[in-house]
Amino acid sequence: MNAQHLNSIIEAAIRAPSGDNIQPWTLKTSSYPPFTIDVYNLPDKDQSVYNYQQNASYIAHGALIENIIISAKYFGYSTDIKLFPDKADSNFVAKIKLSEASEEKSLLYDAIFKRCTNRYPFKAYNIPTENIKALSEIGNDIDEIKIHITSDHSFVNELAKILGFNDQLVFENKLLHEFVFKQIRWSNAHAKATLDGMHIDTLGLNFLEKKLFPLIQNWSVVRLLNYAGLSRIIGLKGRYNCRSASALGMITVKTTDKTSLIRCGQAVQRIWLEATRQELAFQPIVGLPLLMFQLNQKHTPNVSINHLEKIRAAERNLINLFNIGSQELLVFGFRIGKARPIATRTYRKPANPL
Template structure:
């Protein structure tokens, strides 16, 4: 069984993470894997109380649990096994078991984000049922899924528009984004993290102009002429092009629920991949809304966050914390997939 531990970890690191920061570290001891957070990997405003990283760790855990079943292992999972070390996220102990054909296993290596414009249209009823079954099938507690279609997507579209505005109206968010852009394939291969510029799926004209936006003084100047509202309008258009918007809410903001939201997200994303559907996580502002401090946000930023909070309640139909927002639909294949660090244990 030990031969499969490395394969289980390899499945784990295929999980999504904010700006492809990959905030994980693994320790292996026999048939045990300990998962640790690396806080310096994600220092964004989004990662208040490491919640963005906890979502990523949850997705990583779900991949490992799926892979374990494929490789004839039973996994005993424990969150935060050492309370004195808050960076020790989880411990997985493996024992021999019968191999199970988990339908999500092959989707782990195929799952990717797709930021292209989608083709609209309704999701088939069967697809919707399968997505809901994927979300609830593992008995994950503390979070729930809601899908929005047709005009119900409008609130979600307005939310992501505010989110993209904030990236270009807040210097910290702006700097974090551009620090993580990899401008050519060679840089993407060398670092194996961050956002390969090709994954942004920019139109040719936008691809030429985008490097200029790295200069925040220039961004601040063109804001006076409505540039960030144009960026917001494009984000709104992308959401409206989808077949559905997805919302994952959590019962409370305990660390365990952020992990479970990540696990549910990954299961939904894997099911979408199985069905040949495109998926785009568009969730930054949902994390800003949950911040319990205004540090790093000026009054104009806070005004946008307040608007987003109202829209989130409208879209979700609940006062529960909204952890994640995404769009799903059909479109052409993405240009390229993000890389991962070479595994170190």
């Protein structure tokens, strides 16, 4: 196999999104027959409340695998993927065999390098119905998942009221706050030094918010400011951002097993790349759905009783509004629309071989 091709496929793979740009992966490759990429999860990278049993990390791995499939095709290779090939090792996520095949120059390959998270408020824009339909159907061949997207403004408004709580919660729970702020990179030099985390300029903050943000990295300050309504203001901003979206979506899975989460990640990446190709902005809204998912795994996340009740109520409301079936479990939310381009991009660490 052409070593250059293998490098290019790996380069595309690691452009995948991951929770707070944690990049919980490492890849082991062989450029001698049989040509393989072994994908491993790094469980210690994300020990947050969100990542119970590596749920968030497995979704990120699904996105990485989808990038491998698309870029392998682009360079003329087919992929044979075995998920969790070693039953005794849940961190051995996939063994991917590459075989020479005809090239498929998909436009989604270019989108891999243009894809990003856009946290700005979106602009008024109606996505054509056929494009919404195409996005909803993009995962039809993935049995384990279902995609629900609505562009109906009254539904979007109602959903926004629920999803605003996603951001509010970060400022009402010490552990979540600590985790998120640990991943913020405060300058370009800081981001370049770590090659992970979220650059402050990717957070969609306006001039004033950017100046105030360093103050609220301190939990004691946040607690104090919450008496004056800080977390509620942040919730309102989240709600406003969701309301500004042309469409809101949810991905559900049929079971809580890790393979379903990988398949969900593949669907996420397909939608995100297709949205990018259509020059639409995309932001995941996943903290809240991940906590709902944990409850469905019969695990109580480390949040207050009051928050648990709110998470359960939010789940019931999302199920009603999206008309989610009784066999489906919410796991990944997102908003899509038109927005100004983000000011800077997140970095990636090289995919260090084991």
